[in-house]
Amino acid sequence: xxLTTIFFLILSVVAIGTAIGTVASRHPVVSAMxxxxxFLMLAGLYLTLNAEFIAVLQILVYAGAxxxxxxxxxxxxxxxxxxxLETGFTARKGxxxxxxxxxxxxxxxxxxxxGSFTHEITDKSVNVGQVxxxxxILFTKYLFPFEYIALLLLVAVVGALxxxxxxxxLERDLPExxxx
Amino acid sequence: xxxxxxxxxxxxxxxVMSVISILVDAINPNSKNSGYYLSIVSIVAVGGFALNxxxxxxxxxxxxxxxxxxxxxxxxGGFSAFFDLLFSIGALLIVLNARNYLDTVKTELNxxxxxxxxALAGMMVMAHSNHLLTLFIGIELMSITFYIMAGxxxxxxxxxxxxxxxxxxxxxxxxxxxxxxxMLYGSTGSMFFPEITVAIVSxxxxxxxxxxxxxxxxxxxxxxxxxxxxxxxxxDVYSGAPTVVTSFMSTAGKAAALSAFIIIAKTIIPMGFxxxxxxxxxxxxxxxxxxxxxxxxxMLVGNITALVQKNVKRMLAYSSVAxxxxxxxxxxxxxxxxxxxxxxxxxxxxxxxxxxFIIVGLLERDTDKxxxxxxxxxxxxxxxxxxxxxxxxxxxxxxxxxxxxFFGKYYLFMSVINTGHLWLALIAVVSSIISVVFYIGLIVxxxxxDSEDVEGESLPWxxxxxxxxxxxxxxxxxxxxxGGMLSFIxxxx
Amino acid sequence: MIESIPLEYYLILSGTIxxxxxxxxxxxxxxxxxFMCIELMLNAVNISLVAFSSFLGDSSGQIFVFFxxxxxxxxxxxxxxxxxxxxxxxxxxxxDEINLLKW
Numbered sequence: 038x039x040l041t042t043i044f045f046l047i048l049s050v051v052a053i054g055t056a057i058g059t060v061a062s063r064h065p066v067v068s069a070m071x072x073x074x075x076f077l078m079l080a081g082l083y084l085t086l087n088a089e090f091i092a093v094l095q096i097l098v099y100a101g102a103x104x105x106x107x108x109x110x111x112x113x114x115x116x117x118x119x120x121x122l123e124t125g126f127t128a129r130k131g132x133x134x135x136x137x138x139x140x141x142x143x144x145x146x147x148x149x150x151x152g153s154f155t156h157e158i159t160d161k162s163v164n165v166g167q168v169x170x171x172x173x174i175l176f177t178k179y180l181f182p183f184e185y186i187a188l189l190l191l192v193a194v195v196g197a198l199x200x201x202x203x204x205x206x207l208e209r210d211l212p213e214x215x216x217x
Numbered sequence: 218x219x220x221x222x223x224x225x226x227x228x229x230x231x232x233v234m235s236v237i238s239i240l241v242d243a244i245n246p247n248s249k250n251s252g253y254y255l256s257i258v259s260i261v262a263v264g265g266f267a268l269n270x271x272x273x274x275x276x277x278x279x280x281x282x283x284x285x286x287x288x289x290x291x292x293x294g295g296f297s298a299f300f301d302l303l304f305s306i307g308a309l310l311i312v313l314n315a316r317n318y319l320d321t322v323k324t325e326l327n328x329x330x331x332x333x334x335x336a337l338a339g340m341m342v343m344a345h346s347n348h349l350l351t352l353f354i355g356i357e358l359m360s361i362t363f364y365i366m367a368g369x370x371x372x373x374x375x376x377x378x379x380x381x382x383x384x385x386x387x388x389x390x391x392x393x394x395x396x397x398x399x400m401l402y403g404s405t406g407s408m409f410f411p412e413i414t415v416a417i418v419s420x421x422x423x424x425x426x427x428x429x430x431x432x433x434x435x436x437x438x439x440x441x442x443x444x445x446x447x448x449x450x451x452x453d454v455y456s457g458a459p460t461v462v463t464s465f466m467s468t469a470g471k472a473a474a475l476s477a478f479i480i481i482a483k484t485i486i487p488m489g490f491x492x493x494x495x496x497x498x499x500x501x502x503x504x505x506x507x508x509x510x511x512x513x514x515x516m517l518v519g520n521i522t523a524l525v526q527k528n529v530k531r532m533l534a535y536s537s538v539a540x541x542x543x544x545x546x547x548x549x550x551x552x553x554x555x556x557x558x559x560x561x562x563x564x565x566x567x568x569x570x571x572x573x574f575i576i577v578g579l580l581e582r583d584t585d586k587x588x589x590x591x592x593x594x595x596x597x598x599x600x601x602x603x604x605x606x607x608x609x610x611x612x613x614x615x616x617x618x619x620x621x622x623f624f625g626k627y628y629l630f631m632s633v634i635n636t637g638h639l640w641l642a643l644i645a646v647v648s649s650i651i652s653v654v655f656y657i658g659l660i661v662x663x664x665x666x667d668s669e670d671v672e673g674e675s676l677p678w679x680x681x682x683x684x685x686x687x688x689x690x691x692x693x694x695x696x697x698x699x700g701g702m703l704s705f706i707x708x709x710x
Numbered sequence: 711m712i713e714s715i716p717l718e719y720y721l722i723l724s725g726t727i728x729x730x731x732x733x734x735x736x737x738x739x740x741x742x743x744x745f746m747c748i749e750l751m752l753n754a755v756n757i758s759l760v761a762f763s764s765f766l767g768d769s770s771g772q773i774f775v776f777f778x779x780x781x782x783x784x785x786x787x788x789x790x791x792x793x794x795x796x797x798x799x800x801x802x803x804x805x806d807e808i809n810l811l812k813w
Contacts, residue, residue, distance in 0.1 A: 045715050049723045056727050056750055060734035065742055072746050079753055082723075085715065086764040091756075091775050098779045103749065103786045110790045111742060114797055133736035137729045144725030147425055148718045165769045166760075174769050175776070181287040182350050185342060186780050188232055189358045192335045193784035195239060196365035199328050200380075200791040350774055357781045364788055374799040378808050380792050385744055385805070388785055389735050392751035395778060396728060399755050399771075403721075403762035408770045 045085055052078040065111045069104060076100040088166035221285050224270055224293040227263045227301050228341055234259035235334035242327040252327025253316055256334055260309045263337070267301035271709065274298055289409060292347040295709030296556075300344035300476045303564060307469035308337045310571050310684060311461060317681040318461045318578045322370070329369060336362040336465070340473035344480075349398045349408040352477060356394065356441065359473055360387050363466050367458040379457025386440070386450045394437025400430025401485070410484040418487055424500075431485050431504055435511070438481060442474035444545060445514040448538045452522075455534035460581055463530070464574030467537040472563040475544050479556055482508070482548045509549045509633075509641050515542030516648040523655050530577055530588045532655055533570070536614060539652060540566055542645075543629055549641060550632035557706045558628035564702065565613070565621040565695055572688030573610040575681055576603055593659060594666040603682075604663045606689045613692050615656040616649050621692045624699035720761035728754035741796070741803045745789050752782050 055078065058071035076099040083092035164170055175183055238255040245251060274295040291297075312333055319329060339358030346352035364387060368380025402408050404426035405416035416422040436447065443451035455463045486501045519539030526532040544566070547559025580596075580603075581588060597604040613622035626649065630642045695702050731754060734747030756775045763771025793803055800808065 042715055045719065049719075052723070053726060053730070056730045059743075059746055059750060060730055060738070065740060068743050068746055072749065075750070076753065079757065082720070082757060083760055086720070086760050088760045088764060088772055088775075091760055091772055094776065094779060095756075098783060099749070099753070103783055106786055106790060107742065107746065110793065113794075114742075114803065116740070116742070116803070130737050133733050136736065137733035140729040140732070141726055144722060144729070147429055148721045148725070150425065165763060165767060166772055170769060171772060171776070175773060178288045179290070179350070179773055181290045182348075182354055182777060185232065185338070185351075185354050185358070186777055188235065188335065188338060189354065189361065189784050190780065191236065191239070192332070192358065192361055192365070193787040195328060195331060195335075196361065197787045197791040199326070199332075199365060200368055200371050200788075200795045202371070350770070350777060353774075353781075354777065357784075361784055361788055364792065368792055368795060371795045372799070374796075377792065377795045377799050381741060381796050381805070381808070384785075384789055384792050385735075385741065385748070388745070388748045388789065389732070389751075391781075391785075392728070392732070392748060392755065395752065395755045396758070398774075399758040399762065402771060402774070403758065403766075406766050406768065408774070 041085055045082070048078045048081045048085070052082065065116045066108065069108050069111060072107075073100050073104050076104070083166075086166070087163050090166055090168045090171050220273075221287070221293075223266070223273070225287065225291075226266045227270070227305075228291075228338070228345065230259055230262050230266065231334055231338045231341060234262075235331060235338060238327070238331050238334065242331070248327075252330035253312065256312050256330035257309065259334060260305050260312065260337065263341075264302055264305035264309065267298050267305060271295055271298040271302060274709070290348045290351045291342075291345040292410075293345070296476075296479075297341075297345040299560060299706065299709040300472065301341050303472055303560075303567060304337055304340045304344070304469050307465065307472070307567050307571065308333050310575075310688070311465045311469075314464070314571075314575050314578065314681050314684055315461045317679045318459070324370065329366075332362050332366050332369075333465070336366070336470070340469060340476075343473050344476040346477070346480060347410055349402060349410075352480070353395065353398060355473075356477065357391065359470065360391070360441070363387075363462075363470060366462045366465070367454055369462060370459050375457045376459060379454045382450055382457075383454045386447075390437050390440035390447065393433050393440075397430045397433030397435075397437055400426050400433060404430055410480065413484050414487050417485065427485070428500065428503070432507070434481055434485075435504070435507060438474060438478045439511055442471055442478060442541050442545070443538050444511050444541050445518055446511075448515060448518065448541075451538050452531055452534040455537065456528065456531045460530065460574055460578040463534070464571045464578075467534070467574075468567040468570045471537065471541055471544075472567060475541070475548075475559060475563065478545070478548055479559065482551060486551055488551060505549060505551060508545060509638055512542050512545035512549055513641055513644045515539065515545065516645060517542075517651075520648045520652045520655075524651065526655070527590055528588050529590060529593065529659065532590075532659070533573060533577070536652065536655075537570060539648065540570075540614075542648070543626060546629045546633045546638075546641060546645060549638055550629075550636045552632060552636060553707070553710050554635065555629075555632035557703060557710055558625070558632045560706045560709070561628055561699075561703055562625035564706075565625045565692065568688045568691045568695075569610045569613045569622060572685060572692065573607065573614070575685050575688070576607050576610075579603065579681055579685070590659065590662050593662050596663040598667075603685065606685055607663065608660045609689050609692065611656040611660055613696070615653045617653075619696055621696035621699065624696065628699075628703065717761055717765045720757055724754045724757040724761070726754075727751075727757070739804045739806050741793050741805055742790075744805070745786075745793075749782060749786075752778055 052075055055071045055075035059068045062068050076095055080092040080095040238252055241251045312330055315329060336359050339355050342351055342355030346355055364380055364384040367383050368377045370376035404423040405413045407413055440447035455467055486504055516539045519535050519542060523532050523535035526535060544559050544562050547555040613620035616623045616626045630645060634642045728751050731747045731750035735744050738744050756778055759771040759775050797803055
């Protein structure tokens with residue numbers, strides 16, 4: 038077996054394992070740590086696909102920024118173990134498991150029978166994932182989406198401030214506030 | 218280049234103005250009016266340029282796709298100009314109404330008007346999208362803004378709960394939507410809608426991936442337009458969110474989701490496409506049948522559950538689910554007639570639903586009181602004008618003949634009958650008849666039931682009450698001249 | 711020329727992780743863990759996108775991943791702000807202790 042295949046198998050097994058760990062562990066911090074490990078595995082998988090830039094972003098954005106935020110909120114709320122998970126098997130869990138199993142079987146049937154994909158990784162596609170290429174395309178062809186994603190990030194800032202504001206009313210409204 | 222700039226102007230204005238208005242708010246945090254007036258000015262400008270683009274499109278302009286700044290990421294047809302206009306009208310009504318509504322609970326912040334602009338920007342990008350990425354960004358920009366707006370009353374737990382429910386289920390459905398987009402991309406090798414269609418028609422698309430992707434995308438879009446298996450969030454979120462936000466989400470938001478649905482349906486179910494002879498052709502009939510089933514179940518479920526509601530806001534929420542089902546019929550027809558019928562209905566629905574919600578908001582007390590059917594008893598004596606107009610909206614929503622809602626339904630029914638889905642039209646008629654029960658039930662409550670407090674309280678004469686008259690006048694005018702409205706819409710396609 | 715793993719492997723991996731994530735969303739009751747499961751699903755999609763992009767030799771898939779990440783970051787900020795607002799109101803983040811959230 039070639040080295041890349043071994044690398045792929047190890048990464049994907051750990052990725053699936055940590056994904057299950059994220060879903061099944063009772064403590065939110067354990068879940069979060071599993072998810073960080075999962076993101077690192079995905080970064081490795083992107084490397085096997087010659088997507089270096091995405092692999093770096095995966096670690097910087099997901100593992101670095103988003104998960105730090107999640108862990109920070111978990112600590113802020115001082116969350117402990119989730120007790121309700123111990124109550125065992127419920128109807129809803131059964132339905133969800135059946136749904137998940139059906140989905141996986143569907144995926145297996147689909148992708149094994151879909152006929153071989155006509156494309157192969159070529160020398161051309163090796164260059165696709167490089168920063169130079171992606172950066173050039175991002176600022177030429179994808180200029181409009183790039184500008185508009187800035188608006189989306191601004192909404193996130195405005196919204197987080199709005200929802201997180203401690204002060205419920207502006208000063209000018211305080212004397213005759215009608216709620217609370 | 219210059220013509221592209223003019224066509225792009227609505228999107229530029231809404232983007233720039235939303236940033237400017239937040240800056241003005243930051244520089245001068247105690248100004249009470251800046252957000253309100255800035256958003257009105259920018260929405261009116263957006264609407265004006267959209268109307269201009271609508272007529273420019275009719276006179277015909279040629280754009281060289283490859284040389285555009287947006288490099289074909291956006292389409293600038295009459296279709297998108299029409300939806301720009303519709304969204305900006307919806308947003309304008311919301312902004313004008315929001316001032317009085319938010320003032321009664323003393324939570325008027327400039328951020329609210331700012332958020333309306335962001336949501337408007339997202340909807341417009343959806344209607345303009347010509348690429349999976351722009352569609353995705355538009356949907357997300359709109360949805361994220363709606364998550365925030367649903368939780369706008371962050372001191373009231375039902376509002377925050379609605380926001381959390383909307384957020385979790387919305388992000389869940391985004392997962393399905395993006396997975397569908399990935400499969401579509403993998404199957405056809407392109408993200409541009411015209412190229413996807415070419416790949417499907419020429420038979421070079423991978424059929425299995427394509428069907429899987431199409432199914433996932435229909436699931437995701439059904440959620441966004443609150444259609445049957447994924448409608449569960451809608452009543453809870455619509456009744457938990459502030460009334461003014463609900464009226465925005467359930468009209469302009471729904472119209473935006475349906476415009477995206479039309480764009481996707483156009484792409485993956487090419488009109489007049491004959492798959493015989495192609496080896497790996499996509500089975501478009503299956504997709505049409507799936508959408509037809511979703512449409513039928515949506516209207517039945519929405520109307521039947523609306524029957525048992527005791528709360529007017531919740532009843533309107535379920536009825537809005539049912540109306541999504543009616544509008545999906547236009548996509549089932551998959552013809553220009555079907556789409557124009559859908560657009561006609563979207564216009565009518567926007568006016569009557571926003572009008573009804575303005576009245577609900579006027580009568581509402583302390584953010585969630587005075588919303589039951591019983592609170593509307595004897596309204597005809599306390600507020601004769603409001604009761605009469607509410608009755609008009611209810612007749613229109615139920616589709617009673619002289620009203621605009623009737624003509625909207627008529628065009629939709631005809632479009633599916635003409636394409637051979639008679640059973641769907643029959644189900645739609647049956648569910649319309651069911652819906653008459655609860656719409657008329659509210660009218661009966663208002664006119665033929667007496668309540669203890671005959672006096673009632675006098676409502677202030679403000680912009681919201683003016684808007685009630687404006688929206689009802691529009692519903693009446695469209696009802697009197699449906700043909701004119703329809704030909705206006707048809708010139709867009 | 712590097713020797714490559716078949717595309718189907720990546721797609722099956724992606725589909726499996728997507729299914730695990732969606733089962734998590736449907737079974738877990740803690741809003742933050744549900745949010746993490748949603749991130750899991752979005753990442754599964756990213757694997758598919760990058761795999762298609764590499765095999766097609768087309769960069770738009772990888773650009774799409776770039777935007778999915780930006781959207782995920784925005785969703786994280788909003789989602790956690792909503793969770794905090796809920797915690798301030800109700801002192802809980804378990805979705806079955808919430809009146810509206812009986813799904």
